[in-house]
Amino acid sequence: MNAWWLAHAGPTRLLVVGALLLVLLLCQRAWPTRGETPARGRRWRNVGLAAVSTLLVYLILPLTAVTFAWQMTTRGIGLLAVVDMPAMLEFLAALVVLDLAIYWQHRWFHVIPQLWRIHRVHHSDLQFEVTLGLRFHPAEILLSMLYKFAVIAALGPSPVAVAVYEILLAAFALLTHADVAIPHAWDRQLRRVLVTPDWHRVHHSVYRDETDSNYGNILSLWDRLFHSRIEQPRDGHRGMQIGLTQFRAAPEQTLIALLQQPLADDLRLPSNQ
Template identity: 40%
Template sequence: MTEPFIRLVFFLGTLGLMLLWEWRRPFRKFPEGKTRRLARHLGLMILNSGIARILSGGGAYFAAAFAFERHWGLLNQFALPYGLSFVLALILLDFAIYLQHVAFHRVPLFWRLHKIHHLDLGFDTTTAIRFHPLEIVLSTYYKMALAIGFGLLPQAVLVFEILLNACALFNHGNARLPGSWERTIRLFLITPDMHRIHHSSYRLETDSNFGFSVPFWDKLCGTYCKRPHLGHEGMEIGLKEQRDPKLLDFWRLLVLPFR
């Protein structure tokens, strides 16, 4: 129970800080109330976590521990220093999640699941946990395969999962960073201004800024967008295909990919 408890503590701590920041320095106002959004998205996250745990047998951390004990995977075939193995695992996972995100946009079957995340008509830290259960299950299996195939250190996988959650909550924040701070931070970390562009209803912008932690993969792979063509204040959030909030409640989001 140690691994899920550690992740939960870091998640709740980061979520609390982000909600406080959004309350003190909100970037935009959206018509839907915060409490309702938080309840819906937390409900999705709890459902997703439970299903993923049941279907995966513990997730990427336990897959990595299983492979490590048996010396499976590429990195376990070499006598690498612990620090190097740790850093390589973080880099491999980070780039792999970037590629996964690109695939979920470009493969129509995957997009049917992932668009649940993009149908949010608002944009705040709770958007970071708004996903369809099947997408979470597929992502979990993907990370498990990476952990076993590359022989990733279990401790590195745990740290990566914590960073994945923390960075996602941060870069989905409906909060303001001072201009000079934002320009400096986005050089090495994805900021809310950078990721907000990814939630634009303009498809060229939706298909950009796929990274979740650092901006380097987008810049190296040509998917980086510096600013939205309508500006952050004028940019429309969500997808043009569905703008009715009454059709985006908890249960409809679950069945939407199958329609």
């Protein structure tokens, strides 16, 4: 099983992301929440940024998260290597702990000013729809990968668990940014456990307190547990403004400008204003 995932984790993740992206693009047209017409070239810029990020990270790092997990487990490194538990329980525990770790990574990218400069490339998009789930600066992807290596070394999850979590994380990045209307009754039940588009849309508000909330990536329970949740945007899902006030001009939305954006000054008001 580990050998199969070592050989096929990357292509499987790419296939899932590509297929889900196409499905969600169709769903957005059929059942939109906001129904905004994408700005010209916006989707291709987001896809292009994802391609640049992926290329640079794989040129810089010789290992993937799955390969690194295999190296750790073969050396008996990590907490799960010394804890005896059933295989399925260990697998589920790894998924939950990995998601908790990514919650805190996301939160630190908002709290630490130097990390926010990198992460705000994601938040500077002026529209909320599925390709926003691809819009991350290469520096963020690189730092995220190094952080995952540290978590994997400490935890010692199996390569299968890491591969499955990486696929789920990429899938939820698309699902939670999709402009797809989920019936309120369904959303109310789903968000008890999982992050939904309406739950995550609050996180992309222009208001600082709303931006600094709802950090969960897959499980919404972390925001409940660590008191970082806001259930609904103050201006409503259709009326709320998406993005950052600092980066709204068209020249600031080009691919080159997005790559250079971490160098710009941070003009955000403090979180209490």
